[in-house]
Amino acid sequence: MESQVRGGTRWKRFALVMVPSVAATAAIGVALAQGALAASFSVSGQSFKVSADYLHGDGFSQYGAVDAGKSLDGKDQLHPVAVSAFNDATITNMCQSVTTPGIPLLGSVTLTLNAGTGKDKVQAHSLYIDVEDLQTSKAVFNGIDIGLGADGITKGPAIKDGEVAQKQTYAHGFAQQATSADLYDVKQTAWATTAGTFTLPDLHMSLATGSKGCY
DSSP states (O other): OHHHHHHHHHHHHHHHHHHHHHHHHHHHHHHHHTTOSOSSOOBOSOOEEEEEEEEEEEEEEEEEEEEEEEOTTSOEEEEEEEEEEEEEEEEESEEEEEEEEEETTTEEEEEEEEEOOSSSOEEEEEEEEEEEEEEOSEEEEESOEEEEEGGGOOSSOOOOTTTTTTTSSOTTSEEEEEEEEEEEEEEEEEEEEEOSEEEOTTOEEEEEESOOOOO
16 A cells, blocks of 8 residues: 555656646747747756658748756756757647656656647747757758858848857857748657747647657
8 A cells, every 4th residue: 555655656746747848838938929938948858759740831940059958867968959940830740759767666658749630730930949850751941041150040030049148059150041941751859949939739648658759
């Protein structure tokens, strides 16, 4: 009986850690739009996976940066990323998953969010994704400029506030931009996502034991 109580307590602790991330997915856009949250922040000790059948973005930019944060055991970490940004994006059948290892009595547990699975698609404005790895079956860019300085971005979102001052990126570093981008069968690993607004129709959250991510 005593071990069952411990197990319940530990599960509740896990829930307290994981469930707020669901609220954050919806609330972070509001906070950014109101200026209540900096666009650059210390990332968690876990990367996450995102997949989508199709992403259309108007106003695309991309530049290199470094995300700083802590590992799950509290050690300092740095993560080189490619920041992919869109003025506006429409996403079909989006999946986001993160796996937490080492949960007592359970092992690994995966939190999965699905949205945009019906006729209404996920909509995002001023979207930034800090990507570690990206795969698509096809990517089409219109009006693309490759090799401009990051401070010269005009077609897509500019460098996030604070990144240069915090030495997360170089103002004159390599960047590229396009008037629009179409990505098919997207699979990516990311460390952070921010948006001015993020609309998630048909949102569904699920928890499952084991590592059962979006892909």
